[in-house]
Amino acid sequence: MKYFRAISVIEGISLITLLFVAMPLRTYADMHMAVTWVGWIHGILFLIYAAATVVASHMRGWSVLKWLLVLIMGVVPFGFLYVDWMIRRELTRELQHA
Template structure:
């Protein structure tokens, strides 16, 4: 599997984990007093977030991404649905 395909897999995983954290784990914590959900999903999301950001930096140099494209990739990692939009607009067009 090449790095771009691996990045797409990590991007989708990071995006899904973020949505699970925001949409399921946090409501479980604050509405049903079940903080373990955030602990588990948050840890998984945190690892995927770091991996995603590291891959953006790697691809910036390895695939000669512009600084703008790399910055948009990092920005996408902190926005709900961001990795999906970044993949559709910037990665697939490459």
């Protein structure tokens, strides 16, 4: 799960960078390549994140609804923080019951 958490955080940071750095640079500094490069990188990272959600879902036995929530949080700004919190809470509960 630590790999999934890392992928989630990296993908989330790429989305934040795209929305709050690259897009303003394109709009206010006429730097169109910023969105091109950051958007391309974010797209690849999102595909990796989507595949990782499927793997994590199967490994953890998540319901389809929980899997969809985790997947959708990948397109919500700062949604990766909720996913990270949710996973840490799940792992903490498992340690307490072990």
